[in-house]
Amino acid sequence: MLYAGIAWSADGYDVEVIDTDGNRATAPTHWGAERVPELAAWLGAPGPSTEPPRAVVVESTNGLVDGLLTAAGLTVFRADPWVLPERPDFGSVPARALAERARTDLASLSPLTAEGGGQTGRDDDYHGGIGRSAAHEAELARAGRWFRHGPRDRHEIALTFDDGPDPVFTGQVLDILARYGVHATFFCVGLHVRALPDEVRRIVDAGHSLGNHTWSHPFLPDLSPRQFRLQLERTDEAFDRAVGRVPAVFRPPYGARTPEALSELLRGGPALALWDVDSWDWARPGPEKIARTVLDHAGPGSLILMHDGGGDRRQSVAALPSVIEGLLERNLRFVAADALAGRSADALGEPAG
Ligand SMILES: [Zn+2]
Incomplete structure (x- = not known):
């Protein structure tokens, strides 16, 4: 064995x-x-x-x-x-x-398991960390540096892809976005930015935006403040080497937050971008279900979470044309995630999805 x-x-x-x-x-x-x-x-x-x-x-x-x-x-x-x-x-x-x-x-x-996700069994630490983070989150939000969606009174949405770049799926997502002429934001992990700089260049050259999604996709409650800071900095360094710029937004893996990590963000760095519409594509429920989940919950201001890396993303790719067509039919304009930051009066509102 x-x-x-x-x-x-x-x-x-x-x-x-x-x-x-x-x-x-x-x-x-x-x-x-x-x-x-x-x-x-x-x-x-x-x-x-x-x-x-x-x-x-x-x-x-x-x-x-x-x-x-x-x-x-x-x-x-x-x-x-x-x-x-x-x-x-x-x-x-x-x-x-x-x-x-x-x-x-x-x-x-x-x-x-594929259906359970990477943080199976850590619910208490996950929810406990978020519960203790409320004051820090409010402070970041007041500074326009914490948001889970944009303004509800403008016809703008942001489509976001996490956990890439991926050698197989990022290119497929980019091809589909190009076909429809719409833009998205890619929250990349540093380890893969370092290994696949050409993919990151392709993202930027096509006019899309970038986000920092840590170096190794850690569960934040298990990091010291210094370890968290290094996860952000090394990833920014990899972005800088690949495309000569660093992202304006950060998204924590699994959406986990802790007061320790947020204290580091309060000292400076990117804005924290969560989401209000989760496609649940990582659980691979089928392309039709992924598209329906997004379209049932998305509206003006939505920050939509999908994935182009971190697993078998064939279903995400297959769902994407229906997602884009459904959003375009509602006359929603695709903007970068960071364009939704700091403009939401109710940034601390509960997720709609
Ligand atoms: Zn992730």
Whole structure:
């Protein structure tokens, strides 16, 4: 029986696969983010014995690969900080430690499913963090730097795509947007910006906007303020290298917030952009359902959440033409997410979707 661990770092992913006795089943491997689809295929048969690992383990600070791995049929677990050695300020614990945890104490890990999402079982920390963040959020909103939708009295909406750039799906989304002549905002993760700078250039050259979506898609409650700051800064550096500019907006993974992270934002940096219409495309309910969910909830000012990376996004791509056509039929104008910032009198209102 095999156990695999996937660590993230400044330049990609490290993978270790061990057997029941704790011996390496393969040599350690390194993967650039542009090769994640290949990584998922390789993990299906990593060793001389062709069985897939009993468990593939990622940290709670690595939310970029679990969707693709579960979609590929692998059995994926999340390891939370209290069962792991201490993490460096930038990077996860070694892949070996993750695989070892699965081998010696699988019950201490949380199984992830394609339908459940990366933060399965962390509802208390998620909602607790948001609950404690109200005062900080109000302060950011007063400064025009926190919003979940734009003005309701203008016929503007923002279409947003999270978790890219992706070597397969970002280009497909860009082709469809170009066909309709509409613009969107791409909330990219730094690890993938670094690995796929040409995709980011293509986004910018086509007139779309960019957002910072952290480096490794971590669950914010598990980060120290310094770790959060590094996630933002390193991602901005990758954007700057790729396209010579940094985003004006930031979106936290899973929409998680904590007072510690928001304190960092209050010191400066991008505006925090949430959303009021969730397409639920990541759960892969079918293209028709995705389009219907968006069109049932969207209206003037809507900030619409979809995904071009972080998993199998074929359904998101298939749903997109219907989404765009439905919004155009209502005479809604597509604007960049940051164009909706700071203009909403009721920015702290509850989501409509
Ligand atoms: Zn995300």
